[in-house]
Amino acid sequence: MTRGLKRSQTGISEEMIQTYGEAIFEMSHNYQLRRGDPVRELNWEEIEKQRPGTGMSDIELARKFGLTHDQVTYIRTIMERRRFRRHNYHRLYDLGGGRRFRSERFIPHFERFEFRPEAIELRKSLDFDPRIASTHLRSGNWNGDTVSAWLDRWAKETPEAIAAYGPEGSVTYASQREEALKLANSFLELGIRKGDVIAIQLPNLPEFMTVYFAATMIGAVLSTMHMPYRGGEMEPLLRHAKARAIVCGGAAESYDAPSTMLDLKKKIETLEHVIVATGGAPDETLALRSLIDDGTMAPIEEPPVASDPAILCFTSGTSSAPKALAHNHQTLLANNRIAAPIYNMTSDDIVLGGPPFTHAFGICVLNFTLMVGASAVLMPAFTPPGLMELIEKGRPTVLFVAPAHVAACAKAGLLEKSDLSSVRIATISGSACPPEVAYALENAMPNGSVGQMWGMSECFMGLHTPFDAPARIRCESLGFTTPTFEARMVGDDGSLVLDGEEGELEIRGCSVIAGYFNNDEANRVAFTGDGWFRTGDLAKRDADGNIHITGREKDIINRGGIKINPTDVEAVLDTHPAVLMSAIAPVPDELLGERACVYVQPQPEKSVTLEELCSWLDENNVAKMKWPEQLEMVTEMPMTPTRKIIKSALSAV
Numbered sequence: 001m002t003r004g005l006k007r008s009q010t011g012i013s014e015e016m017i018q019t020y021g022e023a024i025f026e027m028s029h030n031y032q033l034r035r036g037d038p039v040r041e042l043n044w045e046e047i048e049k050q051r052p053g054t055g056m057s058d059i060e061l062a063r064k065f066g067l068t069h070d071q072v073t074y075i076r077t078i079m080e081r082r083r084f085r086r087h088n089y090h091r092l093y094d095l096g097g098g099r100r101f102r103s104e105r106f107i108p109h110f111e112r113f114e115f116r117p118e119a120i121e122l123r124k125s126l127d128f129d130p131r132i133a134s135t136h137l138r139s140g141n142w143n144g145d146t147v148s149a150w151l152d153r154w155a156k157e158t159p160e161a162i163a164a165y166g167p168e169g170s171v172t173y174a175s176q177r178e179e180a181l182k183l184a185n186s187f188l189e190l191g192i193r194k195g196d197v198i199a200i201q202l203p204n205l206p207e208f209m210t211v212y213f214a215a216t217m218i219g220a221v222l223s224t225m226h227m228p229y230r231g232g233e234m235e236p237l238l239r240h241a242k243a244r245a246i247v248c249g250g251a252a253e254s255y256d257a258p259s260t261m262l263d264l265k266k267k268i269e270t271l272e273h274v275i276v277a278t279g280g281a282p283d284e285t286l287a288l289r290s291l292i293d294d295g296t297m298a299p300i301e302e303p304p305v306a307s308d309p310a311i312l313c314f315t316s317g318t319s320s321a322p323k324a325l326a327h328n329h330q331t332l333l334a335n336n337r338i339a340a341p342i343y344n345m346t347s348d349d350i351v352l353g354g355p356p357f358t359h360a361f362g363i364c365v366l367n368f369t370l371m372v373g374a375s376a377v378l379m380p381a382f383t384p385p386g387l388m389e390l391i392e393k394g395r396p397t398v399l400f401v402a403p404a405h406v407a408a409c410a411k412a413g414l415l416e417k418s419d420l421s422s423v424r425i426a427t428i429s430g431s432a433c434p435p436e437v438a439y440a441l442e443n444a445m446p447n448g449s450v451g452q453m454w455g456m457s458e459c460f461m462g463l464h465t466p467f468d469a470p471a472r473i474r475c476e477s478l479g480f481t482t483p484t485f486e487a488r489m490v491g492d493d494g495s496l497v498l499d500g501e502e503g504e505l506e507i508r509g510c511s512v513i514a515g516y517f518n519n520d521e522a523n524r525v526a527f528t529g530d531g532w533f534r535t536g537d538l539a540k541r542d543a544d545g546n547i548h549i550t551g552r553e554k555d556i557i558n559r560g561g562i563k564i565n566p567t568d569v570e571a572v573l574d575t576h577p578a579v580l581m582s583a584i585a586p587v588p589d590e591l592l593g594e595r596a597c598v599y600v601q602p603q604p605e606k607s608v609t610l611e612e613l614c615s616w617l618d619e620n621n622v623a624k625m626k627w628p629e630q631l632e633m634v635t636e637m638p639m640t641p642t643r644k645i646i647k648s649a650l651s652a653v
Contacts, residue, residue: 013120015127016307017075020065022130023137024072025079027056027064065137066144066306066330118242118270119195122221122309125326125517132508132531141484141510142330144306145337147216147370151177154373158347162375165350165394166206173373176206180213182295183288187218189295190273190286192244194219194302197312199238199246201225201257201358203380207277207288208357209366211247219304221326223312224358226641231260235267240324240518241312242270247288250279258282306330312517313360313457324517325458335460335511336367338483342464343425345398347373350422352396354382354405359641360457361430365400374398382643384409388418395422402430404643406441411580415444422447425467429453431644432549434571438475454478454549456535458526459512463487463547477546478539485509487547488532489539497540502550502565505539506532538565555647557586557596564596564626572620573598578608581637583645584628598628599650601637 056064058072065072115123136142151173154161159174171179192198198215200222202208215222223241225234238246246264248257261274262284274285281287304310306329315323345351351374353365369376377394379387388409391399406428409415423445428438433452442450451474454463465479473479481487489503490496497503512533515523526534538551551567558564566584573582580601586594602608610631617627638649 012071012074013124013127015124015130017078018130019128019133020067020072020075020137021079023134024061024065024076027061028058028076062305063144066142066146066328068305071305071307115195116193118197119193122195122197122242122312122326122517126307126309126328126514128514129531136330136334136484136510139484141334141338142306143334145333146304146306146308146329147310147333147367148180148213148303150333150370151180151213154347154370158373161347161373164206164209164376164378166378167380171206171209176209176213178297179210179292180217181297181300183210183214183292184217184295184300185298186291186295187214187220187245188300190245192218192220192273194304195221195309196244197221197223197241199223199225199234199241199243201227201229201234201246201248202277203227203249204353204357204362204378205278205380206378207247209376210292211277211288212357212366216304216310216329217300219302219308221309221312224314224363226358227356228641230255231264234260235264237314237324238264238271239268243268244270245273245275246271247275247277250276251282252279258285261285304329306333311363313363315457323519323522325513325515326517327511327513331460331511331513332363333367333371334484335482335509336364336371338510339461339464340368340372342466342482343368343398343427344467345372345374349374349398350377350394350396351375351398351400352377352379352390352394354379354387354399354401355430356641360460361400361402361455362641364455364460368400384412384414388414391423392419397422397424399423399426401426401428401441402643403428403433403437404431404639406437407434407574408643410437410440415440418444420445420448424448426450427453429455432551432567434574435476439471442471442475450474452478454537454547458533458535459485459507459509461511462507462509465546473544473546477542477548479546481507481547482509489541494528499541499543502538502540504553505535505537505547505549507535508532555585557584557594559589559593559595559625566596566626569617569622569626569628572617572622573600573613575620576608576613576616578602578606578612580604581645583637583647583650585647585650587630595630596626596628597630597632599632599634599637601634607633 058076059069062069062072154173155177159172161173162170163173163176164171198220200208200211212222223243246261248261251258258274258276265271265274275288276285277288308328309326310329310332312324312326351369353362355361357363357366377390377396379390382405387405425448426441426445428450438450449467451465451467453461455461461482462485463478464482465474465477485507486509487505487507488496489505491503508531536553537549538553539547539549541547551565555566556563557566570582570584573579580603583599584596587597589595598613600608614627638646640646
C-alpha cells in the first residue's frame with residue numbers, strides 16, 4: 001500500500017467528510033461498540049461483549065450512502081480520530097499492532113482512489129452543505145442507485161424487452177447493455193478513467209444512449225453539447241469541462257462535425273479523442289461502431305458509486321452566459337425514482353420525449369424510461385409533422401413535450417387531424433405554458449390527460465400537477481412541489497410574499513445541485529445562506545395552494561420605475577393572425593432607463609406593424625403601460641433545444 005498519498009489525490013475533500021462523516025460515524029459498527037459508559041471507563045472487555053448486532057458495517061454503509069467501501073472506511077477512520085477522546089489512542093495503538101495509529105493502515109489498496117487533478121476539481125463541485133446532505137442520506141432520498149446498475153437490472157430481468165425504438169429499428173435491454181459494456185471497455189483502453197469528461201453532440205439516437213450508459217459504467221462524466229452549437233460555441237465549454245473525448249455525428253452538407261471537432265482538438269490540450277458515431281470516420285478520428293465491435297465483455301473492475309459525478313451540463317443561457325453544473329448519480333436519479341409513482345409508469349409503457357438528450361429535460365425523460373424498464377421512442381429532430389407521425393406510428397402511452405412543440409403543432413392545424421388515442425398521460429415542461437396550449441393538447445387526446453412539470457437543469461423536477469386533478473389545475477398551473485421538495489416565493493427584500501402575490505421562486509430538494517462548477521460568483525448569487533436555490537422564475541401561489549409561473553426575474557423591464565412583466569403580453573401577441581412568435585426584451589433609453597421592444601417572427605408571407613400590434617393588445621384589454629414601443633422583425637428566433645426564445649441573443653439580431 002502506498003503511504004504518502006495525499007487526501008487531495010483521492011477525490012475525498014474536507015467537505016465530503018463533513019457531508020457524510022457524522023452519519024457514517026454514528027451509524028457505524030465501531031461507534032456503536034465504543035459509545036456509552038464502557039468507552040468512558042475504557043472497559044474494553046465489556047465493549048467486546050457488545051460486538052454482535054451493533055451498528056452497520058462499512059459495506060452496509062457504502063450501499064446506503066452510495067460510496068465505495070474504501071471511501072467509507074477512510075471517512076469513518078478520520079471521524080474516529082477526531083471524535084474519540086485522546087486517552088483512547090493507546091487502545092488504538094494496540095489495535096494497530098503496536099504501531100502508531102494512522103488512517104492509511106486501515107485502508108488496503110488506497111492507491112485506487114487516485115484521480116486526475118481535473119477530475120478532483122469536478123468532484124469538488126459536488127461538495128454539498130452537510131446540513132442538507134445529512135437530511136437526504138438519513139431519509140433515504142439518496143441511495144446507492146447508479147445509471148449502469150439500472151441498465152444491468154433490466155438486462156437481467158427483461159433481456160428481450162425493447163429499450164428503444166430508433167429510426168433504423170429497435171434495441172433490446174440485453175443488446176443495449178452488451179454494446180454499452182463493450183464501448184466502456186474500449187473507453188478504458190483509450191485511457192479514459194473515472195472522473196474524466198466525455199463530451200457528446202448527437203441527436204436522440206440509440207448511439208447516444210450507448211455512449212451515456214458506457215460512460216456511466218466506468219465512472220466517466222458525460223457532458224452534453226447542444227446540436228445547434230458550432231466550434232465557436234463549443235470551444236469555451238469543452239475547455240471549461242476539460243473534456244478528454246468528444247462523440248459527434250458524421251459530416252453533413254450543412255455541418256462537418258468531425259472536421260469541427262478535429263480543429264477543437266488542436267486548440268484544447270485535454271481533448272485527446274474525436275469519436276464519430278454515424279457515417280464515415282475520417283483520418284485522425286475513431287469510429288464508434290469499431291470501438292463497440294472491438295470491445296470486450298469483461299466486467300468493469302471499478303464501477304461508479306452513487307456519489308460519483310455522472311453528467312456535466314451547461315445552462316441554456318436564455319438570459320445570461322452558460323454555466324456548468326454537475327450531477328452525481330444521487331441527484332440525477334433520486335428525483336426520477338421518487339416521482340415515478342406520480343406517473344404510474346411501468347415496463348409496459350412506451351415513452352416519447354420531444355426534448356433532446358443534450359438537454360436536462362431530455363436526460364430526465366431518458367432516466368424515467370430506464371428506471372421503470374419502459375421503451376423509448378426516439379425522435380432525432382423535431383418538426384410538427386414528424387412529431388405527429390411518430391405518435392401515430394410509435395403509439396406511445398406517455399408523452400413528454402415542451403410548450404413550443406404543442407403550439408407549433410396546433411398552429412399547423414395538426415392536433416385535431418392526428419390520432420393521439422394511444423397517449424394516456426402527456427407532460428408539458430421546459431418553459432411557461434399558456435393555458436390554451438395545454439387545453440389544445442388535452443382536447444386532442446381522447447384517452448389521456450395533460451399535466452405540467454416545472455424544473456431546471458439545476459434541479460430537474462421540482463413542481464408538478466397531479467394527473468387526477470381537475471383540468472383547470474393541470475392546464476393552468478404547475479400544481480405542487482414534487483415529493484422531497486420545498487418551495488417558497490420571496491420579495492425583493494428576501495421576505496416571504498403572501499398567497500396571490502408575485503415573488504421569486506426558491507426551492508430546495510434532493511435533486512438540487514451543490515453548486516456551479518468553478519463559478520463562485522454564480523454560487524453566491526444562486527444560493528441563500530439557509531440552502532435555498534434562487535430559480536430566477538417569478539411565481540405566485542393561488543388560494544388552493546397551486547403555483548403559477550408568471551415570468552422570469554431577468555426578463556422584467558424597468559421603465560422609469562414601472563416594472564413590466566412581458567410574459568402575459570407575449571401570450572396575447574402570439575394570438576395575432578400575422579404573428580408566429582414574439583418576444584419582448586428591454587432596450588436602453590436615456591430618459592427612462594429601459595423601454596420595451598417586441599421582436600416578431602411573422603407567419604409565412606405575412607407582415608405586421610407596431611400600430612397593429614398595439615391595437616390588438618388594446619382589444620384584448622392589455623394596459624397601455626405594457627405596450628411595446630419598438631418593433632423589430634426577425635426571420636428566425638434564436639431558440640434553446642427545448643424551444644425557448646433566447647432573449648439575450650435578440651439584441652444582436
